[in-house]
Amino acid sequence: MAPTSQQVLDVLATIQDPDLGRDVVSLGMIKELDVSPQGKVSFTFELTTPACPVRDRFKTQAHDLVGEIPGVSEVQVRMTANVRQAFMRPKPSEVLPGVKQTIAVASGKGGVGKSTVAVNLAAALMKAGADVGLLDADILGPSVPTMTGSRTVPEQVNGQLQPILAHGLKVMSFGHIYPGGQPTVYRGPMVGKAIEALMTQVDWGRLDYLVIDLPPGTGDASLTLAQAIPITGVAIVCTPQDVATDIAIKALQMFRKLNVTPLGLIENMSWYICPSCGHRHEIFSHGGAEAAAQRLGVPFLGAVPLEESIREDADAGTPVVISRPESAGARAFVEIASQVAARTSIQSFRQLPVISVR
Amino acid sequence: MVIAWEDGHRSSYSGESLRWACPCAECRGEAGSPGRLARVQSLEADELRVQNVALVGQYALQIAFESGHSTGLYTFGLLRSMCDCPECRARKSAT
Numbered sequence: 001m002a003p004t005s006q007q008v009l010d011v012l013a014t015i016q017d018p019d020l021g022r023d024v025v026s027l028g029m030i031k032e033l034d035v036s037p038q039g040k041v042s043f044t045f046e047l048t049t050p051a052c053p054v055r056d057r058f059k060t061q062a063h064d065l066v067g068e069i070p071g072v073s074e075v076q077v078r079m080t081a082n083v084r085q086a087f088m089r090p091k092p093s094e095v096l097p098g099v100k101q102t103i104a105v106a107s108g109k110g111g112v113g114k115s116t117v118a119v120n121l122a123a124a125l126m127k128a129g130a131d132v133g134l135l136d137a138d139i140l141g142p143s144v145p146t147m148t149g150s151r152t153v154p155e156q157v158n159g160q161l162q163p164i165l166a167h168g169l170k171v172m173s174f175g176h177i178y179p180g181g182q183p184t185v186y187r188g189p190m191v192g193k194a195i196e197a198l199m200t201q202v203d204w205g206r207l208d209y210l211v212i213d214l215p216p217g218t219g220d221a222s223l224t225l226a227q228a229i230p231i232t233g234v235a236i237v238c239t240p241q242d243v244a245t246d247i248a249i250k251a252l253q254m255f256r257k258l259n260v261t262p263l264g265l266i267e268n269m270s271w272y273i274c275p276s277c278g279h280r281h282e283i284f285s286h287g288g289a290e291a292a293a294q295r296l297g298v299p300f301l302g303a304v305p306l307e308e309s310i311r312e313d314a315d316a317g318t319p320v321v322i323s324r325p326e327s328a329g330a331r332a333f334v335e336i337a338s339q340v341a342a343r344t345s346i347q348s349f350r351q352l353p354v355i356s357v358r
Numbered sequence: 359m360v361i362a363w364e365d366g367h368r369s370s371y372s373g374e375s376l377r378w379a380c381p382c383a384e385c386r387g388e389a390g391s392p393g394r395l396a397r398v399q400s401l402e403a404d405e406l407r408v409q410n411v412a413l414v415g416q417y418a419l420q421i422a423f424e425s426g427h428s429t430g431l432y433t434f435g436l437l438r439s440m441c442d443c444p445e446c447r448a449r450k451s452a453t
Contacts, residue, residue: 225415227414228415229415230413230416231415231416258415258416258417259415259416259417350364351364352364352413352416353361353362353434354361354362355359355360355361355411355413355419356359356360356362357359357360357408357410357411358359358360
């Protein structure tokens with residue numbers, strides 16, 4: 001005899017989402033459940049992100065658990081993903097109406113590879129199946145146009161700038177608007193205005209994730225951004241040595257003050273494999289970010305090696321996760337992206353204070 | 359104004375209590391010189407009525423009063439500490 005739908009849901013409810021800390025049935029992840037009289041069970045397993053780190057485990061678990069129910073002849077699990085709106089907001093943000101989640105990438109210190117991480121994080125989320133935009137909030141030193149090989153000038157439609165399409169990502173940078181070798185010489189308030197313009201005057205459309213590459217420092221750019229939009233979370237990039245982790249900690253504390261959740265720390269330039277001798281060198285030390293994350297009580301999202309190919313591909317305009325997906329660097333970025341996506345999903349179940357005026 | 363917090367707690371505020379708590383530099387004073395709120399004894403009625411409330415990122419509220427004063431950014435931390443419900447009052451007097 002075929003089982004009831006309730007029997008199927010009961011066994012599926014024993015699967016816990018490790019990040020959200022609840023079972024997958026009460027989280028609403030099981031949809032379109034159908035049990036045929038012959039005992040054929042089919043359902044859709046809707047994840048909160050296509051880059052889910054436990055996707056395969058969920059699928060096997062669901063398949064096996066349901067298959068063990070007496071009377072089940074066949075199990076069909078359809079895996080899909082639907083990124084949820086951050087903070088369970090009743091109405092979308094006025095500034096970025098079509099964007100579900102905004103993820104900032106910051107560092108405090110310059111030169112640690114923020115842009116490289118941001119570009120590859122965006123590309124990895126896109127490869128997993130999400131709609132992703134990349135906003136370069138570094139007005140004075142934009143690197144996104146070079147790193148994504150996009151040097152076209154954006155078109156204007158109905159008074160809105162159209163983002164540039166690069167490798168499947170929607171990209172916008174001040175370097176697109178003012179290309180060429182001329183520097184942008186702006187004081188702080190102008191930098192803030194420029195960042196606001198990149199959010200409000202660009203037609204971002206519908207996006208699952210908008211990755212924002214912040215400039216170094218704890219000043220105008222970060223503050224403007226944190227005041228203009230509810231950022232889902234911020235990933236902090238640093239290199240392992242003390243001089244970088246010390247400043248990364250400051251950046252993280254600034255975001256905490258602004259009530260922006262730190263998604264975690266990423267260690268870049270973590271190790272180097274010498275191509276001639278095969279030796280592993282730890283040029284900038286190793287494990288500094290992980291230790292700092294532990295001290296601050298935030299997740300450690302992963303470590304990226306120092307690789308010539310990451311730099312070469314960034315200069316050539318193709319993120320390494322696209323050009324050399326098998327390289328150690330690309331694999332590290334993909335792993336980090338799924339960690340970031342999982343931490344971001346947790347935020348979508350939070351609710352910001354609701355204000356009403358009478 | 360009423361705030362329903364992430365943890366389920368509810369706080370309500372009068373326009374008057376919010377106006378006197380304005381954290382902006384003009385009201386609080388800066389660089390050792392006292393601000394407007396330290397210099398005046400009373401405020402006009404239109405200064406005490408809330409006209410508009412805007413969310414600043416996710417850490418503060420910008421409250422505009424009918425008088426046009428709107429430079430104060432009230433952080434959620436400040437607003438929560440101002441909560442005057444019996445429960446919060448009891449906790450404050452205990453510490």
